[in-house]
Amino acid sequence: xxxxxxxxxxxxxxxxxxxxxxxxxxxxxxxxxxxxxxxxxxxxxxxxxxxxxxxxxxxxxxxxxxxxxxxxxxxxxxxxxxxxxxxxxxxxxxxxxxxxxxxxxxxxxxxxxxxxxxxxxxxxxxxxxxxxxxxxxxxxxxxxxxxxxxxxxxxxxxxxxxxxxxxxxxxxxxxxxxxxxxxxxxxxxxxxxxxxxxxxxxxxxxxxxxxxxxxxxxxxxxxxxxxxxxxxxxxxxxxxxxxxxxxxxxxxxxxxxxxxxxxxxxxxxxxxxxxxxxxxxxxxxxxxxxxxxxxxxxxxxxxxxxxxxxxxxxxxxxxxxxxxxxxxxxxxxxxxxxxxxxxxxxxxxxxxxxxxxxxxxxxxxxxxxxxxxxxxxxxxxxxxxxxxxxxxxxxxxxxxxxxxxxxxxxxxxxxxxxxxxxxxxxxxxxxxxxxxxxxxxxxxxxxxxxxxxxxxxxxxxxxxxxxxxxxxxxxxxxxxxxxxxxxxxxxxxxxx
Numbered sequence: 001x002x003x004x005x006x007x008x009x010x011x012x013x014x015x016x017x018x019x020x021x022x023x024x025x026x027x028x029x030x031x032x033x034x035x036x037x038x039x040x041x042x043x044x045x046x047x048x049x050x051x052x053x054x055x056x057x058x059x060x061x062x063x064x065x066x067x068x069x070x071x072x073x074x075x076x077x078x079x080x081x082x083x084x085x086x087x088x089x090x091x092x093x094x095x096x097x098x099x100x101x102x103x104x105x106x107x108x109x110x111x112x113x114x115x116x117x118x119x120x121x122x123x124x125x126x127x128x129x130x131x132x133x134x135x136x137x138x139x140x141x142x143x144x145x146x147x148x149x150x151x152x153x154x155x156x157x158x159x160x161x162x163x164x165x166x167x168x169x170x171x172x173x174x175x176x177x178x179x180x181x182x183x184x185x186x187x188x189x190x191x192x193x194x195x196x197x198x199x200x201x202x203x204x205x206x207x208x209x210x211x212x213x214x215x216x217x218x219x220x221x222x223x224x225x226x227x228x229x230x231x232x233x234x235x236x237x238x239x240x241x242x243x244x245x246x247x248x249x250x251x252x253x254x255x256x257x258x259x260x261x262x263x264x265x266x267x268x269x270x271x272x273x274x275x276x277x278x279x280x281x282x283x284x285x286x287x288x289x290x291x292x293x294x295x296x297x298x299x300x301x302x303x304x305x306x307x308x309x310x311x312x313x314x315x316x317x318x319x320x321x322x323x324x325x326x327x328x329x330x331x332x333x334x335x336x337x338x339x340x341x342x343x344x345x346x347x348x349x350x351x352x353x354x355x356x357x358x359x360x361x362x363x364x365x366x367x368x369x370x371x372x373x374x375x376x377x378x379x380x381x382x383x384x385x386x387x388x389x390x391x392x393x394x395x396x397x398x399x400x401x402x403x404x405x406x407x408x409x410x411x412x413x414x415x416x417x418x419x420x421x422x423x424x425x426x427x428x429x430x431x432x433x434x435x436x437x438x439x440x441x442x443x444x445x446x447x448x449x450x451x452x453x454x455x456x457x458x459x460x461x462x463x464x465x466x467x468x469x470x471x472x473x474x475x476x477x478x479x480x481x482x483x484x485x486x487x488x489x490x491x492x493x494x495x496x
Contacts, residue, residue, distance in 0.1 A: 017116075020116070020120075023120055023123075027095060027098060027123065027127070028095065030095075030127065031091045031092065031094065031095045031136075033356070034090075034091035034094065034133075034136045034137045035084070035091045037137040037356045037359065037360055038083065038084055038087040038088070038090060038091060038137045038138070039082070039083055039084035039087075040083075040360040041083060041137065041138075041359040041360055041377060042083065042377045042378070042379075042380050042381065043083050043086060043377075043380070043407065043410060044138065044376045044377060044403075045376070045402075045403025045404065045406060045407055046140060046403065047086060047087070047138060047139055047140070048380075048403065048406035048407045048409070048410045049402050049403060049406040050068050050069060050072055050086075050139060050140065050141075051072055051076075051086050051406065051410055052405075052406050052409060052495075053066070053068070053069035053072070054069040054070070054072035054073040054076065056427060056428055056429065057069055057070070057073065058228060058427070058428055059224035059225065059227055059228035060224060060225040060228035060229065060236055061228075061236065061426070061427075062232075062235060062236060062239070062423045062426040062427070063236070063239070063423075064141045064181075064182055064183070064236070064240075065141070065179065065180045065181060065182065065183070065222075065225045065236075066180065066224070066225070067141065067144045067145075067177065067180045067181040067182075068139060068140060068141045068143065068144060068181065071089045071090075071139065071143070071144055072086050072139060074088075074089065075087065075088030075089050075139070076088075081410075086139055087137065087138060087139045089139070089143075089144075090135065090136050090137060090138060090139050090143050091136050091137065093136065093143055093144065093146075093147040094127065094132055094133075094135070094136030094147075096147070097126075097132075097146060097147045097150035097151075097327070098123045098126060098127060098150075100150040100151050100153070100154040101119075101122050101123055101126055101150050101153070101154070101327055101330060101331060102119045102120070102122065102123050103119070103154055103157070104122075104150070104153045104154045104157040104331055105118050105119040105121075105122045105157075105331050105334050105335065106119050106157075106161075107154075107157030107158055107160060107161035107293075108157050108160070108293050108297065108331055108335060109335050110291075110335075118334040118335050119334065121333075121334040121338070121341055122330045122331050122333070122334035122335075123330075124341070124345050125271060125274070125330045125333055125334060125341065125344065125345065126326060126327060126330035128268060128271055128344065128345045128348035128349055128352070129266065129267050129268060129271060129326050129330075129348065130265065130266050130267070130268060130348075130351070130352065130355070131146070131266050131267070131320070131323035131326045132146065132326060133348075133349075133352040133355075134352070134355060135323065137356070137359075140320070141181055141182040142181075142182065142320055142323050142324075144177070144178075144181040144182075145178055145181035145182040145184070145185060145323075145324060146323060146324065146326070146327060147181075148174050148175075148177040148178035148181060148185070149174075149178055149185065149188060149324060149327050149328075150327050151170075151174040151177075152171060152174040152175055152178055152185075152188060153300075153327055153328060153331065155167055155170040155171040155174050156171055156192065156296060157293075158170070159171065160201070160292065160293045160296070163201070165205055165208045165210040165211065166210055168205065168208070168210040168211045168213065168214035169210060169213055169214050169217060170214075171192075171214050172213065172214025172215055172216070172217035172218045173214075173217050173218075173221065175188075175189050175192075175214075175218045176217055176218040176219070176220065176221025176222050177221060179218065179221070179222045179225070180221055180222055180224075180225065182324075183237075183240050183241070184304070184321060184324050185324070187303055187304040187307055187324065188300055188304070188324065188328075189218070190303055191296070191299035191300040191302075191303045191304075192296070192299075192300075194299055194303065195292075195295060195296045195299050196211070198295070199292045199295060199296075200292070201292055202292075232426050235426055249313050249314075252312060252313045255312040255313070255315065255316050255317060256309065256312045258316060258317070259308065259309075259312050259317045259319070259322075262317075262318075262319030262322075263319065263322055265319065266319050266320070266322070266323065267326065267329075268344065268347060268348035268351055269347065270340055270343050270344035270347050270348070271333075271344040271345075271348055273340065273344075274333050274337055274339070274340055274341060274344055275329045275332075275333055277337050277339075278329070278332045278333040278335075278336045278337035279298075279301060279329075279332065281336045281337055282294060282297060282298055282332055282336050283298065285336070286298045297328060297331065297332050300325075300328045301325055301328060301329065301332070304322070304324060304325055305322075305325070308321060308322060355373075358373045359373050359377060362374065362378065362467055362468055362470075368470055368471060368472070371470075374467060374470060374472045375472055375473065377467075378465060378466065378467035378470070378472035379465040379466045379467045379472050380407040380410075380411055380465065381411045382465070382466070382467075383407070383408070383411075383463065383465040383475075384407070384408050384411035384412060384413040385411075386463050386464075387408065387413050387415075387440060387463055388413050388414045388415060390461065390463060390477065391415055391438045391477070393414075393415075394415070394416075395415065395436075395437060395438060396415060396416040396417070396418045396432075396434060396436075396437035396438070397413060397415045397416070397417050397418065397437065397438055397439075397440060398418045398420055398437040398438065398439045398440070398480060398482070399417065399418070399419060399420065399439070399440050400420040400421055400439065400441065400449070400450075400453065401421075401441070401442065402419075402421060402423065404440060404442070404475075405417060405419050405495065408440070409495055416494065416495075417494075417495040418432050418434070418437055418482075418492065418493070418494060418495070419492070419493050419494075419495055420453045420482075420488075420491065420492050421491060422491055424490075424491055424492075424493045425489070425490035425491050425493075427493070429493040429494065429495065429496075430493060430494050430496070431490055431492065431493055431494070432482075432492050432493055432494040433484075434482065435481055435482055436479070436480070436481055436482070437479075437480060437482070438460065438477055438478065438479055438480070439454070439457065439476075439477070439478040439479075439480045440463070440475050440476075440477060441475060441476050441478065442473055442474075442475050442476075443462075443473070443474045443475065443476055444473070449478055449480060451483065452483065452485070452487055452488055453482065453483055453488055453491075453492065454478075454480045454481065454482060454483055455480075455481045455482070455483045456480065456481050457478040457479070457480045457481075458478060458479045458480075459476055459477070459478055460477045460478060460479050461476075461477050462474055462475060462476055462477065463475050463477060
């Protein structure tokens with residue numbers, strides 16, 4: 001099929017060079033810093049929500065496939081129920097993913113004398129982006145997604161460099177794991193599929209059982225998600241895939257502008273320009289030479305970009321959705337565009353350093369209205385203590401927002417927690433049948449507690465989430481009576 005010894009013989013020659021040893025030593029130090037930041041920063045509501053998933057594992061979940069929950073489960077087994085435990089695998093995913101991107105460049109690069117320099121450049125640019133540098137100290141579905149996409153790109157590079165079709169099996173496993181992380185992996189797989197149809201090597205691979213074996217492995221790995229959706233009215237597929245049907249062209253300028261600004265921030269400004277120029281240069285090369293490896297890199301960017309732009313004509317595109325592109329954009333930029341890289345890395349790493357400092361120390365006095373770190377990270381453990389003190393013993397706390405519920409559960413509020421929302425009927429949680437409790441609800445929601453869940457509600461007071469006397473958010477406390485009906489069946493559940 002393929003010779004591991006022959007395919008990796010050149011790796012031995014690379015790893016003995018002192019400059020490379022120092023480079024990987026430096027990246028290892030960065031990984032240790034990321035571990036410290038991951039341990040010292042409070043969990044975001046989304047991270048706490050995914051931690052809940054890890055405590056109630058299933059074939060899939062309402063929002064995403066289960067890979068992030070599996071990673072958190074393993075991390076907590078190693079690091080216990082702490083912020084570091086929840087995020088434990090993220091810094092190592094950034095490090096190991098960088099190794100795969102390094103060797104991907106070695107395979108995709110045309111010229112032999114610049115391979116190592118270009119490979120180092122790719123790793124530097126990738127780790128400069130906020131998508132990776134912040135994604136390596138937090139845990140979301142994007143964390144395993146980007147990691148497995150790095151392996152996916154590397155497998156394709158090995159296929160092109162060696163012309164050995166056995167690599168399709170590796171590609172299939174990586175693709176399956178990426179899909180098990182987040183559905184947007186399908187866009188990268190689609191790019192590879194188009195390449196198979198339009199190139200000579202791709203069409204010859206279609207005649208080999210190894211390509212179809214790789215596809216079988218992808219489907220086999222992803223099968224639990226299909227099974228779960230078939231048992232839950234295909235809700236996760238409809239939730240994520242249904243967005244493509246939205247169509248509001250009158251707001252396209254707004255959504256496209258937000259998409260552009262989000263990418264400038266997520267990539268860091270100078271590096272965003274480098275990515276754009278590299279793609280322009282690659283497009284010209286693809287048009288003139290039609291080289292198979294260049295064409296594959298080009299498709300991996302163009303197809304997702306077209307999908308996201310189309311989506312922007314109907315709804316907002318979240319900035320992190322395009323994080324899937326940064327590994328391949330780093331490869332493209334390292335090979336085809338070398339200007340401004342040093343400046344881009346300096347500016348980007350300054351931004352990263354400031355973000356790390358703010359997330360751990362809340363050092364900079366940013367106005368609360370604009371302080372994203374304060375809004376997302378500030379004061380959750382203290383809020384759980386305050387809520388525990390203000391609500392009578394043994395009386396349940398009712399929450400109709402998943403992020404607040406997850407944070408209170410993680411930081412161990414000493415009361416039963418009752419979850420109220422449509423999403424919870426898709427979790428393996430027991431129905432709750434009690435009548436009364438205290439509802440915690442953010443003041444951002446101006447309406448009264450919805451009658452579909454509550455027969456009556458009486459405001460009892462407020463609690464404030466804060467850090468260093470700076471208010472992150474204020475919550476109302478209501479004494480409520482739950483409303484049970486066919487309309488909310490299995491949507492009022494108990495969190496053990």
